[in-house]
Amino acid sequence: MARLIKRFTKKEWSWIMYDWANSVYATNIMAAIYPTIFASQVPNGDIRWGYATSFATLVVALLAPILGSIADYKGMKKKLFTLFMLLGVIFTPLMVFTGNWQIALIGYVVSRIGFSGSCLFYDSFLTDVTTNERMDKVSSWGYAMGYIGGSTIPFVISIAVLLVFDYSAAAMAFSVLIVSVWWLLFSIPMLKNVSHEHYVERNGKISIGHIFTKVLGTLKSICSNKGLLLFILAYFFYIDGVDTIINISTAYGTILGLGATGMILALLVTQLVAMPCSILFAKIADKISARKTLICAVAVYFFVTMVGFYMGFSMEPSQTAYEEVFDSAAVTVEFTDEYRESVDKYVSEWKSEFKSSSPDLEKLGKMTIEPLGNDAQAASALTQSLSSALKTAADSQPEKLEAFRSAIGFSSILFWAMAFLVGTVQGGIQAVSRSYYGKLIPKERSNEYYGFFDIFGKFASFLGPVIYAVIAQLTGRSSIGVLGLAVLFIAGLVLLIASRKPLEDLEKHAG
Numbered sequence: 001m002a003r004l005i006k007r008f009t010k011k012e013w014s015w016i017m018y019d020w021a022n023s024v025y026a027t028n029i030m031a032a033i034y035p036t037i038f039a040s041q042v043p044n045g046d047i048r049w050g051y052a053t054s055f056a057t058l059v060v061a062l063l064a065p066i067l068g069s070i071a072d073y074k075g076m077k078k079k080l081f082t083l084f085m086l087l088g089v090i091f092t093p094l095m096v097f098t099g100n101w102q103i104a105l106i107g108y109v110v111s112r113i114g115f116s117g118s119c120l121f122y123d124s125f126l127t128d129v130t131t132n133e134r135m136d137k138v139s140s141w142g143y144a145m146g147y148i149g150g151s152t153i154p155f156v157i158s159i160a161v162l163l164v165f166d167y168s169a170a171a172m173a174f175s176v177l178i179v180s181v182w183w184l185l186f187s188i189p190m191l192k193n194v195s196h197e198h199y200v201e202r203n204g205k206i207s208i209g210h211i212f213t214k215v216l217g218t219l220k221s222i223c224s225n226k227g228l229l230l231f232i233l234a235y236f237f238y239i240d241g242v243d244t245i246i247n248i249s250t251a252y253g254t255i256l257g258l259g260a261t262g263m264i265l266a267l268l269v270t271q272l273v274a275m276p277c278s279i280l281f282a283k284i285a286d287k288i289s290a291r292k293t294l295i296c297a298v299a300v301y302f303f304v305t306m307v308g309f310y311m312g313f314s315m316e317p318s319q320t321a322y323e324e325v326f327d328s329a330a331v332t333v334e335f336t337d338e339y340r341e342s343v344d345k346y347v348s349e350w351k352s353e354f355k356s357s358s359p360d361l362e363k364l365g366k367m368t369i370e371p372l373g374n375d376a377q378a379a380s381a382l383t384q385s386l387s388s389a390l391k392t393a394a395d396s397q398p399e400k401l402e403a404f405r406s407a408i409g410f411s412s413i414l415f416w417a418m419a420f421l422v423g424t425v426q427g428g429i430q431a432v433s434r435s436y437y438g439k440l441i442p443k444e445r446s447n448e449y450y451g452f453f454d455i456f457g458k459f460a461s462f463l464g465p466v467i468y469a470v471i472a473q474l475t476g477r478s479s480i481g482v483l484g485l486a487v488l489f490i491a492g493l494v495l496l497i498a499s500r501k502p503l504e505d506l507e508k509h510a511g
Contacts, residue, residue: 011129012138014193018122019146021186024154024179025088025115026146029108031246032267033158033175034095037167039251042101046251046478050469052105053247056112060454064120068451069214071121077196077447081121085187088114089180096173116454122190123434124450127443128197136290139435140282143427147275154182155271159264198443218448227502228440230495231291235433236456238298238492241305241485242429244464245422249308252478253415256312257319257355257404262412266419273423281428282435290436291503295496297429302489304418305482311414312479315407322404326351329393333385342370343386350390357405361391440506464488 008016028034030053039045071077091114094107130138158175165171222228253263285293330347346369353359365387371379394401441449464485472481 008138008141009129010193011195012134014189015122015125015129016138016142016145017186018190019142020149021183021190022085022088022115022118022122023146023149024182025092025111026246027155027267027271028158028175028179029092029095029111030115031249032155032264033162034108035247035251036254036263037172038101038104039254046248046254047469047473048105049251050248050465052109053112054463054465054469056109057116057243059109059113060116060120063117064454065215065218065448065451066211067117067120068124068447068449068454069211069218071124071447071451072214072445074196074201077121077124078191078194081118081125082191084114084117084121085183086114087111088118089184090114092180092183093177096169096176120450120454121447123438123454124447125194125196126434126438127441127446129194132439135435135438136282136285136432139438140278140428140431143431144275144278147271147278147427149186152268152271152275154178155268159261159268163261198446214448215451218445218452222449222452225506227499227504227506230499231437231440231503232453232456234294234492234495234499235437235453236492237488237495238294238301238429239433239456240464241301241488241492242426244468244485244488245301245304245308246426247465248468252308252312252482256315256411256478257322257408258412258415259355259408263415266416269416270419270423270426273420274427277424278427278431281425281432284428285432285436290432291496291500293432294429294436295493297425297432298489298492298496300421300425301429302486302493304421305486305489307414307418309479309483309486311411311418312482313477315411316477316479318400318403318407321400323351325393325397325400326354326390329389330386333382333389335382335386338372339369339379339382343382346383346386347390350394354394354401355405355408357402 035046035049038049042048067080071080088111091107091111095104095111098104098107126135126139158178161174162171222232249263249267281293281297284296326347330343333343335343346367349367350364353364367383367387369379369383369386437450437453438446467484467488468478468481470481471484472478475481
């Protein structure tokens, strides 16, 4: 570790450590653990999660240029960074300590705004801590340390606690609480050692009118620069797909019936592969150019999207047939509406257990429907009737159960393969995009320019989950929602290819 620290200045190393600090939020809350829990416990959980993610990213997208313009003034960037970081740290625990999924979603939305807002200012600090020549290296090492640190160590600890305590409420709460503790603790170097070096002097008070004038001026400057405009449009489309895959991958797998533990472990592979590949991307960009490196990464993501579509599309028919076995049996049993929620939960447990080739019938036999008031006798009778109907249905249609088990096995292999492929490009595409943009913009106005970089990225993050959620809701097939994301990568590829000449000219000018 000592040799690694010597490769960077104190400011560079402190900046890199914030990726180590906040990456635990990206894995535990955005990508792997919490979305799986939420999707499995809340009706239409993946769709609700998609809308909540879109709302949070939309809020940050609308605020980004204004916040960026304010942050360019001397002394403002650090204050705003600290404010949003603390907002994320404080609201994250709200997701598990209320027992109400609506409040949990509010906690997620606010903490996601804090996370995204802090990242806006963090990205723009890149121009303050290093030079153009070292920017790719520092940016890539930020992502690399994020993957091996925040995305792996607390992630593994969380998985271990969940497995040991069988996904108990306390274990789930731990997997969320560790996010806030880790995030706050390892933000200290950034707060202590990184300062705002390139800034605009303040002449009096900051007025709303002047802020909007600055924002419009920067927008006009971007639009008049063909190379920068084409790049930021390409970024809009391809980062949309990248963020959406991060946000919906485990929720998508949960809806398809894949095992939560297997998916989480597969995403751990993504983090481990992403660490060395992020560093490798900086070297590749240095050899063949950042633009060509990004084209390769977007092409990999397009392939991953097509595999994800095929995985779901081929699996959904057998999944539907499997669920109908138990749903058809459940409707033959009479019960009052007050028991609806308890019965649905009971049937869901049977569906989950019979995914295994050797279901634990003893465990299922011990399950009971919750009595209403003191009517334990009625609840017991309902339990016996429902249990008998479900077992008879399962015994009479073994071929449908076996077909679904086979589909799960095949899809799990595809999920692991996709996790590995995503790991090869996930950190690199974000790191090189961040540093490449930083080379092309005026350093003293980096927050303002990164504000628009962020607004394009956040509007993309808003659009992607909506595309997935709306198409999945309209078609009744989540796989077709995933297919819609392929269009975003195609658009990104076309724009990156088309921007070759103007970007090469801009790079010469910036250099």
